[in-house]
Amino acid sequence: MNAGPSGFQNAPVTKGLVFICGIASIIAATQGRASFSSLSYQAIVKKLHLWRLVTSVFVFSSTSELMFGLYLLYYFRVFERQIGSNKYSVFILFATIFSTLFELMILVLFKDSISGGLAPGPYGIIVSLFVPFFLDIPVSTRFQIFSVRFSDKSFVYLAGLQLLLSSWKRSLIPGFCGVLAGLLYRMNIFRIQRIKLPKLVASTASWLFAPLVSGGSSTISSRRTATRETIDAPLGQQFQGNLVAPTMAESEEAISALVSMGFDRSSAIRALAQARNDINAAADLLLNSHSQ
Known part of the structure; x- marks a missing residue:
């Protein structure tokens, strides 16, 4: 399996997400503030650092997490091309909100037992995308390496496993929450799969990110109307x-x-x-x- 044409053709949401996560992670790393983006019971409940609910979505805490995370975000642009940028944006919002809620529930349940808090980064988005990747994307080729069978999907799974194990339970927990969010979307809870962003929101986002996603969204919009x-x-x-x-x-x-x-x-x-x-x-x- 391949993700289609190279680059961000017909994938402006993915382009914006990769750009924002990359820049935010680099800035946080150079400032030595990557650890200040993680979610923990002490920070959220006791100190009310609610801004971490936003920064924890976009900032990776290490170089390896950044590399594998951006690769997977880029690779999964196939889903934006498949369902369209409008519905894909709804999926991103749904996965982010519900995975974050699950993370907060776990933090409240276990309190200070998770040392250092949960690993920051868009784990909820990335891991939730493995649900449709597993269920909907067929295997196109199979091969063997030293008598071990692989498919064209195996290396994507290996990249996801590397990302999940990068910080052990600090990254496994957000990954587990991402799976739950992906399954909820798959179950079409609240009929979420029928929801599209309001035209006003889409137009505003298009205007704000026009320099970033130029050459894709306007063309797609006009062709979809036609x-x-x-x-x-x-x-x-x-x-x-x-x-x-x-x-x-x-x-x-x-x-x-x-x-x-x-x-x-x-x-x-x-x-x-x-x-x-x-x-x-x-x-x-x-x-x-x-x-x-």
Whole structure:
């Protein structure tokens, strides 16, 4: 399995998240304040350092955690391309809020028994993404190394395991909370999978982060508007009429991205032709067809 085209094409939310976590972690490390971002019973409950609820999401405490964490955030951009930036933003917010709530519950339950507090970083986001990665992303290749069987997904699991074990129980607990958050989203609690960000919020975020995500979000938005009626139509009607063929170079990258999401090649080609080579719109077409 691969994550589709290289770079942050059609993944502006991932681009912003990787940028913010990277910069925040570097600044905290140079200032010697990475440890001040961790959650602990003493800091949150007794000292009321509530600002840690925000900084703990974006700051990694070590170089190894930063490297593996950013790699996994970047790799999982495949899900943003699959469900769209709007729904992916809701997933990020849901995973962050619920994993943080679970962490606070554990801190209150065990109080000062967790020495040094919990490891900071977007563990809730990263580990929650392993739930759809495990359940929805198929294995495309298998191979053996010294009689040990691996798949193309194995190295992603190894990177996640390295991240979880980086600080032992200080990182295992946030990871466990991330799994719970991912499972809750999977169960569609509060019908969260149907929720999209309000247009005002999306427009404001687009304006604030325009220099960071330029070249992706505006194009996606305009193309989604243009293909909304097509997406809402039955699959048979979607693929009728005049199909606009994308250029060969762009088409192969987009086809590979959709195939990596689990769709067959012929359906990916038809969807991309209807969506004018917009991966997000094509994924919506395919997802809607499978849900009917």
